[in-house]
Amino acid sequence: MQQPPHPIVAASPSSPTGSAPASVRRRTGRFAALVTALAAVAGLGTLASPGAHAADNPYERGPAPTNASIEAQRGPYAVSQTTVSSLAVTGFGGGTVYYPTSTSDGTFGAIAVSPGYTGTQSSISWLGPRLASQGFVVFTIDTLTTLDQPDSRGRQLLAALDYLTQRSAVRGRIDSARLGVMGHSMGGGGSLEAAKSRPSLQAAIPLTPWNTDKTWPEVTTPTLVVGADGDTIAPVATHAEPFYGSLPSSLDRAYLELNGATHFTPNSSNTTIAKYSVSWLKRFIDNDTRYEQFLCPLPQPSLTIEEYRGNCPHTS
Incomplete structure (x- = not known):
């Protein structure tokens, strides 16, 4: 004045x-x-003014994060859910959508999550409310059959995202330009397939992934690969590690190897998986640099982390 x-x-x-x-x-x-x-x-x-910082990033959602907030069982948003029948969709097997109940903050990024071989959505259901409460729409899906291979699961993840953004009852809550994929085991391999097929995806998180394709130089989506030191079904030496190593070195990428974990660790609530998944999704789907503090400097080995590799997120 x-x-x-x-x-x-x-x-x-x-x-x-x-x-x-x-x-x-x-x-x-x-x-x-x-x-x-x-x-x-x-x-x-x-x-x-509380909107001053948010005005710099229109996708920022929720209060400033702390270590406690990203490790919490629930984030700042109340969550609702709705069931999607397999009879109402094509290209995948239906599932459950978890979403922030309030619409006062505008639209949210969305993530589709695939189970692994022989698994159903119940095996990855814990991720639904946990991630949604941090400010995302999350679709935990069933596949067409429990025996579907990774390439099929990749296509089904994309079909689920298309349903979410075009036909679902919550489509008005979603920013269709800010989407990501996750998956366990063959679903993790499927998330790499999805990222390869659709470069516009903003984030991918394969969890103890399995795939016969070991190299992913075509992927341009920021990718966090999560392996387990005790995995005997998709050993990190022949799956998670080469998957990570084959991603372009210029890419925002990271490799998190869980300590004292097995192939099935992602099938139940896990604070380390949630902490770094939230940080990765917030940073790359919401472009929220407040979460870089949890990704850079790189996390060090601990009781729950066997190893962490990667680069600090590039500033756009």
């Missing part, structure tokens, strides 16, 4: 030459002080 010029006051016989009478000086001083105070308040209001 710019102060208006002080009033020009002529000298009077009762005051020193060139100065205003005392009563006028007092009024002028009080006015100037008032203007200065108002300007200071306006400045503070601008700095403290």
Whole structure:
């Protein structure tokens, strides 16, 4: 706020030459002080405005994160869910949609999640409310058959995203430009297939992934590969590690190997998987740099982390 010029006051016989009478000086001083105070308040209001930072990133959702908030069983959003019958869709086997109940923050990014070989959506259902409560629409799907291979699961993940954004009852809550995929085992291999087929995806997280294709140089989607040190079904040496290693080195990518874990660790609630999945999805689907603190510097080995490799997220 710019102060208006002080009033020009002529000298009077009762005051020193060139100065205003005392009563006028007092009024002028009080006015100037008032203007200065108002300007200071306006400045503070601008700095403290809760929308000021969000205006820089229109996709930012939820309060500033803490280690406790991303490890919590539930995030800041209340969650609702709806069941999608296999009879109502084509290209995949239906599933359950979890979504933030409130619409006051606008639209959200969306993620489709595939189970593994012989699995159903119940095997990855814990991810639904956990991720949705952080500000995403999450679709845990059933596949056409429980024996579907990774390439088929990749196509089904994309079909599920298309249903979500085009036909589902929650399509109005979704930003169709901000989508991601996750999956366990062959579903994890399927998430790589989906990212390869649709480069517009913003994030991919294969969980203890299995695939006969070991190289993924075509993937341009930021990808977090999660392996398990005790996996004997998709050993990291022949699956998760070469998958990660074959991703372009210029890509935003990371490899998280869980300590004391098995192939089926992603089938039940796991704080380490949730923590880094939330951080990855927030950073790359919501473009929310507040979550970089959990990805860079790279996490160190711990009771739950055997190894973590990757690069700090590129700043766009």
